[in-house]
Amino acid sequence: MKHPSILLFALLLLAFGAGCTDLGASDTSKNATSAQILHYERGNVSIPINTSEIPVKSFDVNVTEVIEIALADQRSGVLLENGWNITSIRTGFEEKDPDQKHIDVEFRNDELPLSFFIEVDEEEKRAGRGRCSAPFWGGRPWLDTGPLSEEVDYYQSVNPYMNLFEVIDHGERVMMVYNKTTIFYLYPSYGDAHVWGP
Structure with missing residues (x-):
């Protein structure tokens, strides 16, 4: 009588151990595929952009879609090809109408203390106004x-x-x-x- 219960206990341990191993394996593959790499491409230039490395300071944003819209804009190409990187995505608000929001895609160059922002309208699926972070001064x-x-x-x-x-x-x-x-x-x-x- 004791042998069947020991055998049953050993089979349960094996089944439980095999289930845990499979669970861990599926989590690892899930994490490996969650990082999406987009590419800016023009001619023989190809610049990879890992969307999972870009901080999002916004709410309810499709990061991949926002970056794809920004990459279709000429300004993104100029910045990326000259050593700038996409460093954040954030919610921006119109100066004239604080209730109207847009998404800002921020570009930075490690050698310069500047940011350049390209506004993206996710609903219209187009890039809008661009602006630099340098302060305005009356003139030369x-x-x-x-x-x-x-x-x-x-x-x-x-x-x-x-x-x-x-x-x-x-x-x-x-x-x-x-x-x-x-x-x-x-x-x-x-x-x-x-x-x-x-």
Whole structure:
């Protein structure tokens, strides 16, 4: 009588152990497939983007879809090909209407203390306005708008006649020229530096 109960106990242990092993194996494969890699591609350039490494500071966002929309925009290509990376996705709000929200895709370059944001409208499935994080200053020093703080590495100046934003460093070197939909120049390799300055 004792032998069948010991045998039954041993079979139950084996069955329980086999079930635990299978459970662990399925969790591992689940984690391995959860990271989605997207690619920005143009010509022979291919830049992988691991969506699982991008912090999301937003709510109810389809990260893959938002990044795919941003990657279809010319500005993303200019930034990515010049060493910038997608560093976050966050909810942004319209300055004129705080109830109207959009998604900001943030790009950063490790060598510069700047961010560039591209707004994405997930419902319309299109990229919108772009903007740089550099603070605005009234203009170049010869416009007599007061001194620029030494703590500011870069500032933005607006050219109202051409509807352009210029990002400029303390040495008065133009680093970026853009409007709300296009990046025209990005130091050092995108665009024509002779058009925008030294």
